[in-house]
Structure formats: structure tokens, C-alpha cells
Amino acid sequence: xxxxxxxxxxxxxxxxxxxxxxxxxxxxxxxxxxxxxxxxxxxxxxxxxxxxxxxxxxxxxxxxxxxxxxxxxxxxxxxxxxxxxxxxxxxxxxxxxxxxxxxxxxxxxxxxxxxxxxxxxxxxxxxxxxxxxxxxxxxxxxxxxxxxxxxxxxxxxxxxxxxxxxxxxxxxxxxxxxxxxxxxxxxxxxxx
Amino acid sequence: xxxxxxxxxxxxxxxxxxxxxxxxxxxxxxxxxxxxxxxxxxxxxxxxxxxxxxxxxxxxxxxxxxxxxxxxxxxxxxxxxxxxxxxxxxxxxxxxxxxxxxxxxxxxxxxxxxxxxxxxxxxxxxxxxxxxxxxxxxxxxxxxxxxxxxxxxxxxxxxxxxxxxxxxxxxxxxxxxxxxx
Numbered sequence: 001x002x003x004x005x006x007x008x009x010x011x012x013x014x015x016x017x018x019x020x021x022x023x024x025x026x027x028x029x030x031x032x033x034x035x036x037x038x039x040x041x042x043x044x045x046x047x048x049x050x051x052x053x054x055x056x057x058x059x060x061x062x063x064x065x066x067x068x069x070x071x072x073x074x075x076x077x078x079x080x081x082x083x084x085x086x087x088x089x090x091x092x093x094x095x096x097x098x099x100x101x102x103x104x105x106x107x108x109x110x111x112x113x114x115x116x117x118x119x120x121x122x123x124x125x126x127x128x129x130x131x132x133x134x135x136x137x138x139x140x141x142x143x144x145x146x147x148x149x150x151x152x153x154x155x156x157x158x159x160x161x162x163x164x165x166x167x168x169x170x171x172x173x174x175x176x177x178x179x180x181x182x183x184x185x186x187x188x189x190x191x192x
Numbered sequence: 193x194x195x196x197x198x199x200x201x202x203x204x205x206x207x208x209x210x211x212x213x214x215x216x217x218x219x220x221x222x223x224x225x226x227x228x229x230x231x232x233x234x235x236x237x238x239x240x241x242x243x244x245x246x247x248x249x250x251x252x253x254x255x256x257x258x259x260x261x262x263x264x265x266x267x268x269x270x271x272x273x274x275x276x277x278x279x280x281x282x283x284x285x286x287x288x289x290x291x292x293x294x295x296x297x298x299x300x301x302x303x304x305x306x307x308x309x310x311x312x313x314x315x316x317x318x319x320x321x322x323x324x325x326x327x328x329x330x331x332x333x334x335x336x337x338x339x340x341x342x343x344x345x346x347x348x349x350x351x352x353x354x355x356x357x358x359x360x361x362x363x364x365x366x367x368x369x370x371x372x373x
Contacts, residue, residue: 054223062231
């Protein structure tokens with residue numbers, strides 16, 4: 001018999017399974033060679049079993065809900081992926097054309113109301129000031145002068161400190177500064 | 193640029209394509225990436241890429257082949273990004289893996305079924321990356337070695353060798369289960 005001494009190896013059988021196309025030589029051989037037919041059947045059973053196991057596993061991980069969520073995700077990303085939003089071209093006389101005017105009028109009204117509110121708030125502080133203000137506390141100007149003077153005194157003292165710290169401060173400079181300083185002798189002397 | 197109506201119609205039509213291919217794509221991506229969340233992202237990436245490049249599709253190859261090539265690239269990109277992040281791979285055992293409720297099989301049968309599936313997945317996971325890739329595309333994706341060659345850029349003979357080695361290893365690893373099932 002032809003092909004009596006020939007038997008396909010596993011690779012050939014697997015190729016036959018994977019290609020899903022007719023292999024005339026192999027088909028003829030398998031038609032009469034029971035051992036090879038059994039080998040192919042066993043291989044097919046293994047492959048189908050693995051396929052089923054892997055597919056079941058994947059299908060449980062990707063159930064209907066997950067697949068639906070996946071489709072939604074794709075649709076959302078497709079919406080974002082396509083650049084540019086297509087805006088409708090305004091048609092004369094269409095109701096859409098009046099929409100911006102209404103929005104502008106509303107904005108103007110809001111600004112006017114807000115302005116009136118701010119004006120009223122600016123008028124309020126004199127009436128809603130603290131009780132100290134109504135008891136004749138120093139005016140805003142007096143307080144400012146005081147603050148400036150305190151600042152000047154602090155600056156004078158700082159100048160003196162700096163002059164003392166300076167390594168080459170002349171005695172004459174210190175004396176000049178001393179002239180501005182009240183002395184104990186001036187206060188004590190009249191008592192004698 | 194497409195008009196709004198055309199775009200919307202294109203998206204709706206594409207949704208049918210998604211429905212038709214997403215399950216198979218998810219299976220392949222899961223076997224490729226071994227992580228359901230990553231696989232989900234890769235499938236989405238692939239469909240979005242396919243949609244934005246639809247004009248490059250030539251019908252000399254089936255859509256499945258063209259799309260699966262995009263999917264494989266998306267999986268590879270994810271894999272590389274994952275490697276860059278040096279994130280630990282999620283083992284298959286950690287995935288949500290509860291059997292469907294109301295299944296008619298007995299508890300013993302279900303337990304054996306679960307153990308069998310875990311054994312298969314573990315054996316597939318131990319395959320070298322190329323062998324696993326070819327196995328997933330040929331076997332789970334139901335593609336011929338010629339298709340896989342077009343998808344991956346490998347020579348058809350190389351695909352066949354990888355497939356054969358993968359099957360040989362799996363048969364050796366899972367041989368003990370033959371009588372138990």
C-alpha cells in the first residue's frame with residue numbers, strides 16, 4: 001500500500017488542525033491509519049480543552065457588564081479622540097440667533113445690580129463703626145501721624161545703634177547724637 | 193473633517209464592529225497581558241486606534257487580521273509601559289474568578305473544572321512570551337499561522353515552530369489531567 005511506511009509527525013498534525021484547510025495527502029493517510037487518526041483526535045481533544053478553559057476564564061473576567069462598560073469607554077474615547085466640535089451655522093431668523101442677545105441683557109442687569117450693592121456697602125462703614133469711634137477717638141489722620149512718628153523714633157534709635165556698631169564711629173558723631181538725647185543731669189540739676 | 197451627522201453614523205456603525213469583535217479581542221488581550229484591567233485598556237486602545245485609522249484599512253486582508261495586528265501592538269505597548277513601571281504582574285489566580293451562579297454541575301465537578309482551568313492558565317503563563325503570543329492568536333483568536341504571520345510580522349514558518357513548541361510543552365505539562373477530566 002502507498003504511504004504504508006510513512007506516518008505524519010505531530011507538527012504535521014498540528015499544522016493540519018491549525019490551518020483548517022484540506023491536506024489531501026494527510027487526509028488520505030488518516031482515512032485508513034487508525035493510530036494516526038487517534039493521535040490527531042487526542043491532540044484535537046487537548047487543544048479544544050485548553051481553548052475551552054482559557055475562553056471560560058476570559059469570559060468570566062469579561063462578563064456582559066464588563067463588555068458593556070468597555071463599549072461605553074470606547075464610545076467615550078471616540079468622542080474625545082475626534083478633534084473639533086462641529087458647531088451649527090446660525091440661520092437668519094432662527095430662534096437660536098436671539099439667544100445671545102438675551103444673555104447679554106441678563107449680564108448687563110446683573111452688573112447693574114452688583115454695582116448698586118457695592119455702592120451701598122461703601123456708604124455703610126461710617127454708620128457701622130465701632131463704639132470707640134463714636135466716643136471721640138483720634139481721627140484717622142491723627143492715628144496716621146502717630147504711626148509715622150513712632151516709625152521715625154524707631155529709625156533714629158536704629159541709626160544710633162548702627163553708629164555705635166560701626167568700627168570707625170568718630171567721637172564727634174556720637175556727641176552730635178548725644179545733643180538730641182535728654183540727659184539725667186538736666187532733670188536732676190534744678191532740684192538742687 | 194467629518195460633518196457631525198457622518199461622524200455620529202460612523203461611530204454607530206463602528207459600535208457594531210466593536211460588539212462583533214470585542215469578546216475575542218478581550219480573550220487575546222487577557223492571555224497576552226495576564227491582567228484583566230490591562231487587557232480591558234488594551235482592547236479599548238485598539239478599537240480607538242482602529243477607528244481613527246479606518247481609512248488606512250485595505251480589504252486585501254480580513255478586518256479581523258488588520259484589527260488583531262492593532263490589538264497586538266496595543267498589548268505590546270501596554271506590556272512595555274508595564275515593564276517601565278516595573279509593576280508586579282497580577283497573577284491569574286488573583287483575578288475575579290468566581291464560577292457563574294446557578295451552574296448545574298456538582299460542587300466536585302465544578303472544583304475539578306476550576307482546578308483544570310487554573311492548571312491550563314498556569315501552564316500557558318509559563319510559556320515563553322513568543323510562544324504564548326502565537327498560541328493565543330492561533331488558538332484563542334482562531335487565526336491560522338498565515339494570519340498570525342501577517343499580524344505579528346513573524347515568518348509563517350517561525351509562527352508554526354512557536355505554535356508547535358507551545359503545544360508540545362502544554363501537552364507535557366497537562367498530560368496528567370487527561371484522565372481526570
